[in-house]
Amino acid sequence: MLSFKKPSAVSSPKRADFPILRNNQALVYLDTAASAQKPDAVLRAMSHVAETYYANIHRGIYKNSQVTTDAFERARETVSRFINAPDTRGVIFTRNTTEAINLVASSWGRAHLKAGDEIILSAMEHHANIVPWQMLRDEIGIEIKIIPLKQDCTLDLEAYEKLLSPRTKLVSVVHISNGTGVINDVKTIITKAKTYNPQIITLVDASQSVVHSKVDMQSLGCDFLAFTGHKLYGPTGVGVLAGKYEILEALPPYQGGGDMIETVTWDKTTFRAPPARFEAGTPAILEVIGLAAAIDYLGDNFYAGEDDLSKYTFEKLSTIEGLTIYGSHAPRIGIFSMNFAGVHPTDVAEILNQQNIAVRSGHHCCMPLMQALGVTGTFRASLGLYNIKADIDKLVEGLIKAKGLLS
Numbered sequence: 001m002l003s004f005k006k007p008s009a010v011s012s013p014k015r016a017d018f019p020i021l022r023n024n025q026a027l028v029y030l031d032t033a034a035s036a037q038k039p040d041a042v043l044r045a046m047s048h049v050a051e052t053y054y055a056n057i058h059r060g061i062y063k064n065s066q067v068t069t070d071a072f073e074r075a076r077e078t079v080s081r082f083i084n085a086p087d088t089r090g091v092i093f094t095r096n097t098t099e100a101i102n103l104v105a106s107s108w109g110r111a112h113l114k115a116g117d118e119i120i121l122s123a124m125e126h127h128a129n130i131v132p133w134q135m136l137r138d139e140i141g142i143e144i145k146i147i148p149l150k151q152d153c154t155l156d157l158e159a160y161e162k163l164l165s166p167r168t169k170l171v172s173v174v175h176i177s178n179g180t181g182v183i184n185d186v187k188t189i190i191t192k193a194k195t196y197n198p199q200i201i202t203l204v205d206a207s208q209s210v211v212h213s214k215v216d217m218q219s220l221g222c223d224f225l226a227f228t229g230h231k232l233y234g235p236t237g238v239g240v241l242a243g244k245y246e247i248l249e250a251l252p253p254y255q256g257g258g259d260m261i262e263t264v265t266w267d268k269t270t271f272r273a274p275p276a277r278f279e280a281g282t283p284a285i286l287e288v289i290g291l292a293a294a295i296d297y298l299g300d301n302f303y304a305g306e307d308d309l310s311k312y313t314f315e316k317l318s319t320i321e322g323l324t325i326y327g328s329h330a331p332r333i334g335i336f337s338m339n340f341a342g343v344h345p346t347d348v349a350e351i352l353n354q355q356n357i358a359v360r361s362g363h364h365c366c367m368p369l370m371q372a373l374g375v376t377g378t379f380r381a382s383l384g385l386y387n388i389k390a391d392i393d394k395l396v397e398g399l400i401k402a403k404g405l406l407s
């Protein structure tokens with residue numbers, strides 16, 4: 001399902017590539033699941049374009065516009081290869097994962113769903129994969145079914161099979177939970193849906209999985225896949241919706257405006273084929289090129305080191321008495337969501353903050369997941385490719401101190 005390359009040592013040869021860490025030697029950044037830091041390669045790629053040939057794309061006859069257009073379209077090819085998309089023309093640049101899922105809910109959802117139809121989500125979805133569907137439910141009367149969590153924080157796939165029905169039109173699930181770090185067997189989830197009824201549309205929220213593993217859209221067999229650039233060491237303001245071309249080709253636009261039309265008269269507008277149909281207005285040109293630079297920078301070995309550091313982190317955290325790590329025995333990556341009994345997670349995060357250790361606290365935009373875990377929130381440490389053992393040692397020291405002060 002996911003493949004992690006084994007590194008020879010627990011280290012981070014890439015740490016020196018991140019200016020923020022060079023400039024803040026004492027910073028222990030453990031919030032990559034929220035947003036990753038940016039390497040020189042990304043910052044330089046964006047400033048290089050801005051300083052040498054930047055112009056708007058797809059419309060200028062002059063040289064700089066054409067060079068920028070080429071760089072933008074090459075970025076689409078880079079993204080397509082990165083996720084092994086079935087068709088580069090199905091790779092759409094959005095603002096982020098949130099917009100990618102809203103695009104599917106709005107364009108595909110309104111075109112294909114009617115009152116009484118059912119869609120299946122999971123108990124561990126980010127709000128980005130809940131709220132757009134609830135808005136659609138309230139608009140047209142679809143029903144949302146939820147794959148429940150098991151005790152070990154994995155999804156109950158037996159219960160999932162029972163949710164599939166002749167009314168099921170879509171299954172949309174997160175690949176790796178940002179709330180617990182648990183890896184879902186999305187290939188099995190997709191296969192079960194397609195075996196039940198090949199017409200069921202499947203969407204994978206790959207926001208965390210593209211950061212930590214090789215994600216292969218064709219091997220997963222999903223119809224749509226969404227991710228966001230800023231967690232992948234790329235810039236903010238750019239995300240991706242990759243979809244099967246034949247599905248996109250039959251869909252109406254999501255937004256209207258420049259660059260997505262063929263002809264406009266006062267009577268009628270005709271639309272371009274995808275991806276242009278879904279990219280209304282001037283896109284995030286520099287950021288799209290920056291995202292491709294992040295993917296190039298990561299190369300094939302982007303997750304080397306993480307598996308060992310993740311194990312090291314888990315072992316170290318497990319020595320802290322009274323600490324609950326949610327989904328600790330499930331298949332997982334380096335996102336650790338934790339609590340001390342009777343202690344508010346934000347108080348823990350604040351004490352860590354005083355020691356220059358950045359972790360997230362709260363519901364992580366997964367309120368229903370928190371409800372299923374029986375908590376209002378957790379504190380969360382998430383690893384990036386710049387983290388080293390010393391960061392983990394400081395985290396553990398900080399947690400022991402926080403526990404002493406708060407309990």
Ligand SMILES: Cc1ncc(COP(=O)(O)O)c(C=O)c1O
Binds near residue numbers: 098099126128178365
């Ligand atoms: C699993 C998952 N899905 C969706 C999102 C939303 O990403 P964005 O805010 O970039 O749209 C996040 C961000 O935390 C996430 O972790």
